[in-house]
Amino acid sequence: MLFAKSNEYKRRLEICRTCKFFEPSTQSCGPLIVGEEVETEVLFRKKSIKLCGCVMPIKAKLAFASCPASKWNGVLSMDEQIEFKRFLLDMKAQGRLEQNDMLKFYSFKDKATGAFNERSTCPPCVKKDINTFLESMKDVDVDLNN
Numbered sequence: 001m002l003f004a005k006s007n008e009y010k011r012r013l014e015i016c017r018t019c020k021f022f023e024p025s026t027q028s029c030g031p032l033i034v035g036e037e038v039e040t041e042v043l044f045r046k047k048s049i050k051l052c053g054c055v056m057p058i059k060a061k062l063a064f065a066s067c068p069a070s071k072w073n074g075v076l077s078m079d080e081q082i083e084f085k086r087f088l089l090d091m092k093a094q095g096r097l098e099q100n101d102m103l104k105f106y107s108f109k110d111k112a113t114g115a116f117n118e119r120s121t122c123p124p125c126v127k128k129d130i131n132t133f134l135e136s137m138k139d140v141d142v143d144l145n146n
Contacts, residue, residue, distance in 0.1 A: 002062065002063060002112075002132065002133070002136065003061045003062065003063055004060065004061055004062065004063045004065075009060055009061050011072070012056075012060040012067075012072045013056060013057060013060045015067070015071050015072055016029065016056040016060060016067070016071075017056075019069070019071065021042065021044075021051050021069070022056065026055070027055055027056055027057055028053055028054060028055055028056060029051050029052045029053060029054055029056055029059075029067075029068065030042070030051025030052070030053055031051070031053055032053055032055070033052070033053025033054070039051055039052060039053055040053065044069050045069075049068050049069055050068055051068055051069075052068050052139060054139065060072075062074070062136055063075050063112060064076045064081060064084075064112040064136075064137075066078070074112075075111060075112055076111060076112050078140075080111070081137065081140045082140060082141075082142050084108045084112060084133075084137070085134070085137045085140050085142045086142050087104065087105070087108065088105075088130050088133055088134050088137075089134070089142065091105065091130055092127075092130055092131075092134065096123075097123050097126055097127070102119075102121075102126055105126065105129070105130070106119055109129070109133070112133070
């Protein structure tokens with residue numbers, strides 16, 4: 001399950017809609033970011049944060065997504081998200097799926113979704129899952145040199 005449960009989704013969205021950084025016209029966290037635009041940096045609780053510019057009715061549905069102002073969190077910490085994305089990119093680059101990689105993938109997927117996910121031994125099915133996760137994690141920055 002890639003998506004947050006219905007009650008969690010509603011809770012997150014309500015928090016977003018009452019946030020001073022929420023843009024009602026675009027339903028986004030700060031100004032909507034399109035293409036190569038840079039995030040907006042703001043001061044929140046005496047700390048500098050970068051507003052994500054995401055469309056919140058979409059982002060709030062993702063089980064692993066989190067609020068840049070830490071008003072709600074995903075199932076995975078940011079470090080875990082980076083580790084998961086790095087792992088997914090490595091698996092995709094290999095072009096083949098080893099049994100150990102598939103076990104690790106499902107372990108990550110279970111944690112990311114907060115639920116036990118049905119296992120598949122079908123490489124095209126797992127590759128599709130990997131691509132779905134990578135697409136949904138496009139805003140998670142990963143330095144591939146580390």
